[in-house]
Amino acid sequence: MKGGVITERDAEYCTIRTRIPAGIISVDQLRGIADIAEKYGIADIHLTTRQTIEIPHMDPARLDSISGDLAGNNTPIGSERDEVVNIISCPGKERCVFANIDTISLAKTLDGKVFGKEMPVKMRISISGCPNACTSPMLNEIGIIGRIEPLRAEGTCTGCGTCVEYCKESAITIKRGNSVIDPAKCVQCGTCVRSCPFDLLKSSGEHYLIMVGGRRGRHPKLGRELITVTTPEAAISVVQAVINWVYRRAWSGRLLSEQMDELRFEKFRDEIREQVPVSAMVEKKAEAGL
Numbered sequence: 487m488k489g490g491v492i493t494e495r496d497a498e499y500c501t502i503r504t505r506i507p508a509g510i511i512s513v514d515q516l517r518g519i520a521d522i523a524e525k526y527g528i529a530d531i532h533l534t535t536r537q538t539i540e541i542p543h544m545d546p547a548r549l550d551s552i553s554g555d556l557a558g559n560n561t562p563i564g565s566e567r568d569e570v571v572n573i574i575s576c577p578g579k580e581r582c583v584f585a586n587i588d589t590i591s592l593a594k595t596l597d598g599k600v601f602g603k604e605m606p607v608k609m610r611i612s613i614s615g616c617p618n619a620c621t622s623p624m625l626n627e628i629g630i631i632g633r634i635e636p637l638r639a640e641g642t643c644t645g646c647g648t649c650v651e652y653c654k655e656s657a658i659t660i661k662r663g664n665s666v667i668d669p670a671k672c673v674q675c676g677t678c679v680r681s682c683p684f685d686l687l688k689s690s691g692e693h694y695l696i697m698v699g700g701r702r703g704r705h706p707k708l709g710r711e712l713i714t715v716t717t718p719e720a721a722i723s724v725v726q727a728v729i730n731w732v733y734r735r736a737w738s739g740r741l742l743s744e745q746m747d748e749l750r751f752e753k754f755r756d757e758i759r760e761q762v763p764v765s766a767m768v769e770k771k772a773e774a775g776l
């Protein structure tokens with residue numbers, strides 16, 4: 487059961503937190519949770535900020551029984567303490583017009599590989615399909631943001647300015663009748679690629695920016711950019727490498743965000759980068775001129 491059982495203010499009761507990767511649940515599972523809550527005399531359930539469902543006011547003496555019922559519903563007891571907790575994601579390519587990556591399948595695959603692992607610190611993972619960052623990945627211990635870099639294709643730009651209108655970062659200007667992108671301003675949202683009526687702005691392909699060491703709470707902190715990779719497989723490998731690294735090097739009692747300097751972030755970043763093949767890492771490809 488681990489951390490998914492939370493003692494309430496009235497210590498006679500506990501709250502049960504479930505495991506629902508990406509917050510995606512079938513209608514049968516949803517009905518099942520309602521039936522389980524009713525079976526134990528619970529009238530209200532709680533939708534959490536980490537896309538799970540909690541069943542409050544449980545009698546701790548009945549934990550074994552409800553644990554079996556929830557596992558049978560394929561919504562088992564989740565985690566909350568110093569573990570890898572429920573992995574959250576935005577709808578991504580499945581539904582959102584702005585998405586650059588398939589967030590939900592990535593969240594589900596990561597859940598199968600790392601969810602619930604006991605750690606020296608709590609590890610929250612959040613995935614957003616584009617830099618709009620609707621799930622605040624930069625405020626999690628590990629955050630993933632889907633990006634695409636706009637590349638100017640061969641062909642004559644009409645200077646129509648459509649891409650300039652669409653770019654919210656004012657990163658595109660028209661110079662001598664041609665669009666010019668300022669990489670310092672571009673956040674790689676990909677909107678301009680989808681806006682050009684003449685198909686002159688091309689996508690670099692999917693990029694997965696991985697950030698580490700962010701946190702919410704009373705002293706919020708943005709995560710640091712660790713690496714950008716080009717495939718979901720590489721993103722999963724990086725997340726696993728980060729978790730293994732934190733498991734070995736971090737210590738309990740303080741959040742990962744507070745330990746990043748003492749853990750020597752630059753060395754950590756170099757160690758992770760050494761494990762990623764050149765073909766899957768945007769920074770290495772750029773260094774190699776690929």
Ligand code: SF4
Nearest residue numbers: 576582585615616620
């Ligand atoms: S982060 Fe981007 S892709 Fe995800 S829901 Fe928000 S706008 Fe859509």
Ligand code: SF4
Nearest residue numbers: 653672673675676678
């Ligand atoms: S990718 Fe986004 S930020 Fe970059 S130039 Fe295009 S619209 Fe602007």
Ligand code: SF4
Nearest residue numbers: 643644646647649682
């Ligand atoms: S939308 Fe296309 S054609 Fe128009 S200015 Fe931009 S790149 Fe040129």
